[in-house]
Amino acid sequence: xxxxxxxxxxxxxxxxxxxxxxxxxxYEIISCSDGMEALEKIPxxxxxxxxxxxxxxxxxxxxxxxxxxxxxxxxxxPIIVLSSLGxxxxxxxxxxxxxxxxxxxxxxxxxxxxxVSKYLN
Amino acid sequence: MxxxxxxxxxxxxxxxxxxxxxxxxKVVPVxxxxxxxxxxVVPLMEYVNNSIQESASKIPKAASQINSVTNATEMATSExxxxxxxxxxxxxxIKNELADLKNGFFNQRVALESYGNQHPNLNGQFEAxxxxxxxxxxxxxxxxxxxxxxxxxxxxxxxTLSLQVQDITSQQLASVNHLIxxxxxxxxKLMNDLSKKGPxxxxxxxxxxxxxxxxTFNPDARYEKSPDKQExxxxxxxxxxxxxxxxxxxxxxx
Numbered sequence: 001x002x003x004x005x006x007x008x009x010x011x012x013x014x015x016x017x018x019x020x021x022x023x024x025x026x027y028e029i030i031s032c033s034d035g036m037e038a039l040e041k042i043p044x045x046x047x048x049x050x051x052x053x054x055x056x057x058x059x060x061x062x063x064x065x066x067x068x069x070x071x072x073x074x075x076x077x078p079i080i081v082l083s084s085l086g087x088x089x090x091x092x093x094x095x096x097x098x099x100x101x102x103x104x105x106x107x108x109x110x111x112x113x114x115x116v117s118k119y120l121n
Numbered sequence: 122m123x124x125x126x127x128x129x130x131x132x133x134x135x136x137x138x139x140x141x142x143x144x145x146x147k148v149v150p151v152x153x154x155x156x157x158x159x160x161x162v163v164p165l166m167e168y169v170n171n172s173i174q175e176s177a178s179k180i181p182k183a184a185s186q187i188n189s190v191t192n193a194t195e196m197a198t199s200e201x202x203x204x205x206x207x208x209x210x211x212x213x214x215i216k217n218e219l220a221d222l223k224n225g226f227f228n229q230r231v232a233l234e235s236y237g238n239q240h241p242n243l244n245g246q247f248e249a250x251x252x253x254x255x256x257x258x259x260x261x262x263x264x265x266x267x268x269x270x271x272x273x274x275x276x277x278x279x280x281t282l283s284l285q286v287q288d289i290t291s292q293q294l295a296s297v298n299h300l301i302x303x304x305x306x307x308x309x310k311l312m313n314d315l316s317k318k319g320p321x322x323x324x325x326x327x328x329x330x331x332x333x334x335x336x337t338f339n340p341d342a343r344y345e346k347s348p349d350k351q352e353x354x355x356x357x358x359x360x361x362x363x364x365x366x367x368x369x370x371x372x373x374x375x
Contacts, residue, residue, distance in 0.1 A: 106286070109281050
């Protein structure tokens with residue numbers, strides 16, 4: 001059975017990058033353009049891992065991570081941040097929100113695959 | 122006595138009147154220069170107002186053009202990525218075929234050696250057969266092709282990495298659009314204050330803005346391939362599995 005990864009990013013280009021990199025490795029990808037859409041899709045799909053951007057409309061990545069971590073059923077869901085925000089403060093904030101890994105754009109597709117496999121394999 | 126007092130008052134009033142005329146004589150040229158100044162300034166203000174109005178009316182077009190650039194680069198990037206993806210799949214097939222060939226050569230060599238062992242008295246025919254099949258040479262070529270495939274895989278990975286410049290530039294363009302919109306709104310307000318013509322219709326610009334990626338962007342987004350920031354993130358997250366890019370590259374090269 002394929003492991004399901006939810007990708008939340010308002011950039012269609014990045015959604016496609018991640019999707020291409022991970023589909024080849026046998027993962028199923030569910031794409032969302034913002035945190036709100038992600039929160040709507042998570043309960044209706046059996047998600048194994050979340051990859052999220054931080055700057056997003058409606059519900060941003062920080063809020064998305066906090067909401068997931070505040071939910072008893074989703075608390076343990078691995079979350080990888082994929083963001084162009086690379087300052088110490090931003091990374092620290094991502095860590096405090098509850099992200100498991102933090103990847104900075106531009107990212108190497110191999111690193112995304114590596115990080116995902118760390119949690120799912 | 123009363124008449125004397127009245128006359129004093131009249132002289133006092135006349136004195137005040139005289140001062141007023143003296144003051145008037147001094148003030149009239151000043152008022153005249155103010156009028157002249159206003160006469161010069163009003164057309165200038167009109168010109169400035171028209172210029173602002175013209176500039177403000179051009180801003181929606183500029184914003185629209187920026188959005189077009191973003192959309193076009195997004196589409197082109199997507200197309201390139203599709204091609205790179207198709208290339209990767211083809212490379213994967215080639216790799217499998219080459220692996221099959223290598224296995225085939227191995228099996229042929231084993232079979233040949235077994236045949237040679239079973240028939241020791243072939244008077245040089247076995248060596249001639251071995252030389253004719255040239256398995257070693259073919260295998261060397263397969264290994265060389267595998268190396269080329271690996272290099273192309275690395276190149277396509279680098280193309281994917283470089284294509285992310287589109288995301289970074291789209292964030293920078295969104296930031297510029299945001300600035301343009303701010304300038305347009307300020308110009309519109311200024312025009313409203315300067316004339317009674319009313320503000321420029323900003324609905325077109327607002328519509329353009331809605332068509333963009335909902336105005337979420339990192340104005341400081343930079344296209345940097347330096348691993349420093351990623352290393353900082355790894356250090357802060359300190360998951361106990363700090364893995365360098367070199368180590369990841371080695372893992373994927375296997």
